[in-house]
Amino acid sequence: MSETRTRRPAPVWQSGEVVDVIEETPETKSLRIRLPQPVEFLPGQYFNIRIPVEGRPRPIQRAYSIGSSPFPNFEVIEVGVKEMLGGLVSPVLVRKTPVGGSLEVRGPYGTFTWTEGDGGPVLMVAAGSGVVPFMGMIRYQRERGTAVPMHLLFSSKAEEFVIYRSELEAMVASTSWLEVSHTFTRDPTSATPRFNRRIDKEMVSEIFAEVGPKLAYVCGPPEMVDDVERALLEGGMDSASIKTEKYD
Numbered sequence: 001m002s003e004t005r006t007r008r009p010a011p012v013w014q015s016g017e018v019v020d021v022i023e024e025t026p027e028t029k030s031l032r033i034r035l036p037q038p039v040e041f042l043p044g045q046y047f048n049i050r051i052p053v054e055g056r057p058r059p060i061q062r063a064y065s066i067g068s069s070p071f072p073n074f075e076v077i078e079v080g081v082k083e084m085l086g087g088l089v090s091p092v093l094v095r096k097t098p099v100g101g102s103l104e105v106r107g108p109y110g111t112f113t114w115t116e117g118d119g120g121p122v123l124m125v126a127a128g129s130g131v132v133p134f135m136g137m138i139r140y141q142r143e144r145g146t147a148v149p150m151h152l153l154f155s156s157k158a159e160e161f162v163i164y165r166s167e168l169e170a171m172v173a174s175t176s177w178l179e180v181s182h183t184f185t186r187d188p189t190s191a192t193p194r195f196n197r198r199i200d201k202e203m204v205s206e207i208f209a210e211v212g213p214k215l216a217y218v219c220g221p222p223e224m225v226d227d228v229e230r231a232l233l234e235g236g237m238d239s240a241s242i243k244t245e246k247y248d
């Protein structure tokens, strides 16, 4: 894939067809959307999706990271949406968007990206649906056949809420370059994860020492992103080597 960042025309709204809906966890679904006007994107970028909402004069839009790899094909994008109870957009995407339906999407956007030219080792820190752009990067590296070391520190409520659980397990087992450290925040007794608490400074320091990252990426709720970034800076990483994406 070309890494030259030539000026592209501004993204336009297009009506994508939902070609698949995958239940990832009890509250998260992946929607695969075929684009009538495919646009090349970089692993980790996001699209905006807008839907009509009763009582609102204009459609309401939200940002969703792309969980699929742009290589070898970018005609179909996959987004991973976690339902926020009481939210305007995510419950509709998770519960009321069937295969065959259409969705207005516009993108790509964002600089939270990784390709093999960026190198590694790469430390990725995610909470909940913050794992989606990392899946895009991990799937991209699998498709490219490169082997830059990647370590994903991934916080979920409990085992059944781990998004992409089986695919991540299979990839850890079948590649030399991917490690995943899970932490479960609401399952203090489970022996499955490496940690049983929210991501904190000690956890970040432990993984940091193990991975020796050249680059760190942090994605999820704003407070978690700020805490992890602070811990990485205190651990000696320079700010230019840290990329963050806040899901606010």
Ligand SMILES: Cc1cc2nc3c(=O)[nH]c(=O)nc-3n(C[C@H](O)[C@H](O)[C@H](O)COP(=O)(O)OP(=O)(O)OC[C@H]3O[C@@H](n4cnc5c(N)ncnc54)[C@H](O)[C@@H]3O)c2cc1C
Pocket: 046, 062, 063, 064, 065, 066, 079, 080, 081, 082, 083, 084, 085, 086, 087, 088, 089, 090, 091, 129, 130, 132, 133, 245, 246, 247, 248
């Ligand atoms: C760059 C970026 C990428 C993102 N990628 C993803 C992704 O890959 N997957 C994903 O799931 N999310 C992602 N998000 C988050 C996503 O854009 C939405 O913010 C999220 O889905 C919630 O939208 P919503 O319309 O459902 O909820 P909103 O309507 O925005 O409401 C959010 C929450 O606030 C509460 N709320 C709303 N109004 C009030 C009020 N007046 N008082 C009290 N509470 C209120 C709602 O009950 C709900 O729980 C991303 C965000 C950004 C910025």
